[in-house]
Amino acid sequence: MLLKTVTDYFITPETITYNYNGNKINTVESNGSSSTFTYNGDFIIKVEDLSEPSTITMNYLNDLLVSENQISASGNKFTTLTYNSDGSITENNNDSNGNPISRTIRFYSQGNCIKQESYSSTNGLMTLTGTILSTFDNKNSPYKNITGLYLWCKPLGMNVNNELSITSKNAAGIVTSVTQFTYQYNSQNYPVSISRISIPYTISPGANGGSFPGVPGPSTISSTYTYY
Template sequence: MKKLLSLFFALALVLTSCSNDESSSTEDSSSEDNSVLPKTISYTYPDIILGTNSISTNTYNGNKIISSVKNDSKTVFTYDGDIIVKQEQFDINELGNEIKSAEVEYRYENGKLKTRIFKEDIRPAYPDGEYIEKIVYIHSSSLISYINYNVNKNTKEEVKNSEGTLTYKDGNLIKEVQISGSSTRTRTYEYDTKHNPLKNILGFDLLLNEITAFGKNNVIKTTSVLSDFPTQANYVTTYVYNDSDYPTKRTSLSGGGSVEYEVEYTY
């Protein structure tokens, strides 16, 4: 699945809250401070091969995220009431001009995400994007199933690309299964008991695994198994927390234990 929210967590995948656990992603305690929001999110990579260092600055209206800006790009969010219905990504050139390059549209049914349409490489020749992807979600009491379609840029014909399931518990994604052809990838996630830095952004809890590393808590271990190569891979994530139990630093380690990237948050 392509993700537009790379400004938050560009690698691999994680989470959110939803289905019958959607309501659990909001705090039950009236004393919980829901005003804590990340103002900046900085990525640092030890090797340029692994990624490019960046810092995103976020703007809010209350708990609604309005935009997130990096040096060369900007993402703008559109709400309908309290739900996010669109993201638009703009490239920023050397003159400071913003040029739309991608967007994601969300449609809901009974308060839950029903379809997600991703459009990439938007330009005059392809105003709807050269690459289009559509995901349809089916909610049940125990898990969420999805079907991923590639959409022809000219005819708009939809061709099934992959399918999968998402399993949630206590506001966190604990298992993700993706089937593509004869290959199946299964990821399971373990969490700490601290606050996720994005948990208070309104509408994020409905976007399912659109946003990597989103949940009620923080992923501390990811286990990945690919059916073609059944050797299990384990990835560990460590955190430094502030006095309010929100992460100020996140370090992601490879299966071999080396640092893949670090994320720092200011609130």
């Protein structure tokens, strides 16, 4: 199965349409914008969006993404990937002058990113800004059969299964939001609909000088998926 459309229902419905040549993605269209994909064999090496405009080029070594260069009207970004001995992957982002912007370290289990640590740069010093913890089902990702997509996007946080929960924490380790996902699947265990409920947390003073999370109220977004 190949993903055909994703429709998000929030304030107004928005549909993203995927077009292919075989199992290779040609274009992604949404709200009048279109991104075009270029392959070298089974590897996605370029994505162009003429509406921004922006271009992303990818470089691989031994079947692994090692760098990515993004050029856009809003600014350029150069990304390098480091594959660590514990199985984690470090994403380092620099501007066009080589100055560090941010760093993300992702930890994986069974092809899914279960933990993500985000850092920002201040005068060249990386400081932890937050952590995301995720849990997953054992069903198929809608993007599973798109040639080259997981090779490109796994180091950037793509998963083989579907997220069941996301817990976000600030630099102090205090929970700032929790998102829970509910899916409906087809007979081949691909999602056909998803409901996301996100509960933002506020930080309030604690009795002993610490803090505790308070819940101001949830928000819900739903999406539907169709396939070729």
